Amino acid sequence: xxxxNYQPVERDRHSTVKVGNYLYMWGGxxxxxxxxVMEVYHLxxxxxxxxxxxxTPPPDNFAYSTVAIGKxxxxxxxxxxGDYQNSLHCFNVxxxxxxxxxxxxxCDPMKKGYxxxxxxxxxxxxxxxxIGGLGSSSIPKxxx
Numbered sequence: 715x716x717x718x719n720y721q722p723v724e725r726d727r728h729s730t731v732k733v734g735n736y737l738y739m740w741g742g743x744x745x746x747x748x749x750x751v752m753e754v755y756h757l758x759x760x761x762x763x764x765x766x767x768x769x770t771p772p773p774d775n776f777a778y779s780t781v782a783i784g785k786x787x788x789x790x791x792x793x794x795x796g797d798y799q800n801s802l803h804c805f806n807v808x809x810x811x812x813x814x815x816x817x818x819x820x821c822d823p824m825k826k827g828y829x830x831x832x833x834x835x836x837x838x839x840x841x842x843x844x845i846g847g848l849g850s851s852s853i854p855k856x857x858x
Contacts, residue, residue: 720762722753727776730755731787733807738787740805743776752810769812772803777827779847783840788815790844792827798849800825802842824849 728742737755741747749771754763772778775794780787785807791799800823802815817823829847833840 720764722755722762722764723747727792729778729780729789731780731782732757733782733785733787736807738805738807740789741772741776741778752805765810767805767810767812770803770814771805771812772801772814773799775799775827779829779831779844781831781833781842783833788831788833788842790823790829790831790842792829792847798825798827 722739723744723746725742725744725747728739730737730739732738735757737757739753739755741749748764751764751766754765755761756763772789772791773794775792777792778799779790779792782788787805787807789803789805791801791803793799802817802823804813804815805811806813823844826844826847826849829849830845832843832845834843835841
């Protein structure tokens with residue numbers, strides 16, 4: 715899977731997530747960042763590779779939050795297109811395919827970046843909890 719000669723693209727304000735024996739790096743800010751590829755680091759061999767993705771990736775952005783649940787990596791968008799975002803995307807490490815997700819409630823999350831996100835398992839369900847960050851000046855009213 716990995717190429718010994720490949721070096722990852724220089725970037726900042728990105729995230730790297732571990733799934734199995736691999737680190738998955740996407741997005742951020744840098745001159746040569748390609749938002750249609752995922753950079754993958756194989757932990758046992760120390761080799762990097764760059765793999766094309768399919769589907770709908772998040773808008774070109776940085777300062778987003780990410781967390782892995784099983785073989786899926788979730789990305790809550792930060793800054794993209796000159797404004798804060800509130801989209802949620804899922805990337806599957808087996809298919810290398812992106813999918814944009816829709817909220818399951820009437821309450822959309824606030825548009826923001828530089829926030830934290832964790833996965834919580836409760837009553838046999840996984841939940842994504844978005845914490846803190848910078849965003850719009852108004853905070854949407856949350857139910858209960």
